[in-house]
């Protein structure tokens with residue numbers, strides 16, 4: 001089998017990524033991200049700008065001892081200043097002190113910037129580029145030259161933009177990177193210009209560094225590869241200066257799965273989802289659900305016709321298999337679902353019901369009616385499973401509510417006590433009555449405690465259950481305090497998590513519905529057989 005063409009991925013999460021709104025890494029965050037990126041298999045990690053701040057310099061000192069499996073660390077900085085020599089330039093001294101084998105040096109390649117920003121002549125700028133690269137080559141460094149604003153520069157004065165690259169090459173640069181710094185170029189222009197450069201500079205790797213201001217960073221990176229670039233810069237999750245950099249997770253998957261390139265030094269793309277989540281966690285950002293390949297929505301099917309198609313053949317609505325990038329398929333329960341989804345759920349609970357049975361259609365109707373009332377079962381599939389159970393077969397509730405009551409004490413007698421409320425819950429289980437009271441930090445907390453207290457004597461396994469999340473959403477805020485609310489409760493027993501939902505104009509009642517579903521779901525999934533006494537569910 002022919003070997004795949006190799007593309008070097010160059011991740012700048014720790015440098016350009018740290019120029020993004022809201023991002024700030026500690027030294028230990030940076031070290032963790034280096035480990036994760038190396039585990040993923042990128043070729044280069046641009047780990048900071050040592051001339052910028054003491055934290056980056058401290059990081060480079062600490063990271064020097066790290067053993068990496070395939071990635072090489074790069075320190076980033078500018079060419080020497082206009083009126084200084086390399087030996088006297090503090091930024092260059094800091095780059096040297098960083099101690100990496102490789103440096104990325106950015107220099108201007110747009111005549112407009114040379115004049116307006118550097119206040120230098122075109123010749124002076126060429127000297128800054130040439131001197132800096134030659135100086136680092138003398139010190140034995142691998143030098144990656146980032147030609148800042150290359151595409152704008154090429155549009156303005158192509159001969160000068162090319163002269164910047166020629167100067168860098170002649171000074172010994174190992175890679176020439178074409179930077180689409182303003183992020184506004186369109187793919188056909190990027191492809192055309194990259195091709196010209198690739199033809200003009202045979203034998204030296206050409207790279208692309210694209211920003212996303214026009215939403216084209218990934219496309220511009222891919223067309224550049226199509227035109228012969230072999231080095232692609234970006235940030236794993238796409239964050240960076242302004243609108244961000246080319247999203248390397250998308251690019252890695254596109255190059256590997258669509259363009260048949262080797263991008264991760266032989267490591268598996270199947271770790272992509274997990275490693276991106278880990279980088280997001282350290283960066284304190286969430287991955288938007290619609291992120292290609294690694295978003296939770298990337299393989300989530302919601303429309304009934306889509307679910308039907310995917311169940312018949314996943315290729316109908318999935319461009320690649322989710323497992324290829326470590327993601328998974330999700331089928332969402334909602335008002336836009338149809339019989340295909342419901343039938344699938346029914347097969348587990350009432351396998352005797354056919355897809356074309358009128359009971360299947362009736363259950364689709366129930367789902368749509370409940371969602372119209374304010375329920376949202378997407379993410380709270382446990383509650384919908386209970387809806388199915390209650391509608392089919394010989395379902396018996398695990399308990400019947402006789403009544404509950406909550407009271408609040410304001411002002412509280414002891415301002416240091418978190419327990420401001422009390423709840424009493426009375427239930428009957430298979431004809432036996434039980435009653436319990438509990439105090440809590442608010443009425444729902446007290447209700448939750450009292451419900452579990454009264455039921456634990458009947459069902460001891462409930463002792464392991466605790467709530468891990470509680471969310472309230474006001475559904476029609478124009479009704480002010482009479483608004484309907486939706487309560488979502490996430491529960492855990494240490495092994496499994498599940499989410500249940502309740503809707504009412506009374507927030508305590510909505511919470512009760514979600515709480516009692518949570519308890520019933522736990523008992524049902526433990527395989528506990530409900531008593532046969534049959535009465536209505538809930539209050």
Ligand SMILES: CC(=O)SCCNC(=O)CCNC(=O)[C@H](O)C(C)(C)COP(=O)(O)OP(=O)(O)OC[C@H]1O[C@@H](n2cnc3c(N)ncnc32)[C@H](O)[C@@H]1OP(=O)(O)O
Nearest residue numbers: 049051052053078079080081082106107108117118148181
């Ligand atoms: C396109 C990119 O993303 S390039 C990377 C940009 N990243 C950053 O700016 C983050 C890190 N930067 C910093 O910490 C600071 O800007 C520093 C420490 C590097 C420099 O700080 P200061 O010297 O106080 O200058 P300041 O940031 O205000 O201005 C930038 C200076 O760099 C000069 N400069 C800009 N690009 C270059 C270049 N490619 N080569 C040489 N000098 C340059 C500017 O002309 C300006 O100098 P001037 O004041 O003599 O006109």
Ligand SMILES: CC(=O)C(=O)O
Nearest residue numbers: 106146148149179181
């Ligand atoms: C080097 C760089 O970050 C840019 O040109 O955008």
